[in-house]
Structures are given as C-alpha cells and as structure tokens.
Amino acid sequence: MTELLCLSKNKKRIYYDSVNSHASTHFADTLGLRELVIEVLENRDLDNDNLEFDVDMGRPIGTSDVLETNESDEIVYAIRKNRSEQGYVPFTKSRSAQPSTNLSVALVANTDETYQLSSVWIGTWDDPPFPQQPHATLESKPYWSTHAFVWGSQEIEPNSELKSCPW
Numbered sequence: 001m002t003e004l005l006c007l008s009k010n011k012k013r014i015y016y017d018s019v020n021s022h023a024s025t026h027f028a029d030t031l032g033l034r035e036l037v038i039e040v041l042e043n044r045d046l047d048n049d050n051l052e053f054d055v056d057m058g059r060p061i062g063t064s065d066v067l068e069t070n071e072s073d074e075i076v077y078a079i080r081k082n083r084s085e086q087g088y089v090p091f092t093k094s095r096s097a098q099p100s101t102n103l104s105v106a107l108v109a110n111t112d113e114t115y116q117l118s119s120v121w122i123g124t125w126d127d128p129p130f131p132q133q134p135h136a137t138l139e140s141k142p143y144w145s146t147h148a149f150v151w152g153s154q155e156i157e158p159n160s161e162l163k164s165c166p167w
Helices: 021-027 033-042 139-146
Strands: 002-005 012-018 052-056 061-062 066-068 077-078 089-092 098-100 102-109 117-121 147-150
Touching: 002 033, 012 021, 012 066, 021 033, 033 102, 033 117, 061 077, 139 147
Parallel strands: 012 117, 089 147
Antiparallel strands: 002 012, 052 102, 061 098, 066 147, 077 089, 102 117
C-alpha cells in the first residue's frame, strides 16, 4: 500500500509502501523514525544524483543497531522481515544498541519525478551489501563477519534463525 510520506524542500513527492517496504519495517521497529525522516526530507532538495545518504542530525536521535563484533559475541543468523532477497544476516545476542546522531536514507527515483523511500535507519551509511545478495561485493563477507545487528532490534521471519554462518 503506497502512501505519500511528505514533500521535499523542492516540492518533490516522496512515497513509501506502508506495509511491505524496508522503510515500513524500520518505522515499526523504531519509535519516532517516521517523523525524523520527514524532517530531513522536507528540508532537502532532491535530485537523481544522491539518493542514498546519511545526515548528522546534530543531536541524539536514537540508537544504531549495527555494531562491530568480535570473537566474544554470541552470533546468530536470520532473515529480516520483508527482506528475503538479502538472505541471512548476522545478529549479536551479546551487545546492546549504541546512541547515534545519524540518520541514513535510501530513495529510488520514479519516472514521474516522484521518489520512493526504500529504507531508512538510525546510523551511518557505511555497510556493504549482505553476502547473499546478488550485488554483494568483495567487502561484503569481511564486513558482515565483523559487524552484526543487535538481536531483537529488527523483526525476523519466523523460524529463520540459524546458529552457524550460512555463507
């Protein structure tokens, strides 16, 4: 179900799928995230050049749920809700989310000069694709072997949890 989220500073319409998108799951997982992304997008001119970005909000806005890990972490793997195309991703059961001032946004330009909010999260835009994604890079496995989501921070597909690395 696509709905209008807001207008950008230069009056571009930004929509999102309120049921099946990555953005909708992040909105459900993170109280106040919808309002934060609206604040950012209403104050930003949009063009097709830079549609994946992060913004330092200059104040704590919540917690980042992707953390660096080490051999002491209890790691499991699961598929996140509405993200089966990403495959299994790592979660740490032994760490807590960390405060952040950054908001990351991913938009897709439509052909009619509107935009679709693909995803949004608290934290920086520095992680490569997941190892099981078709567009995984040489950095994917090394990065995701030393970083993980905080367990419980994101909804997972039922019965998708694995104890050993699937990639």
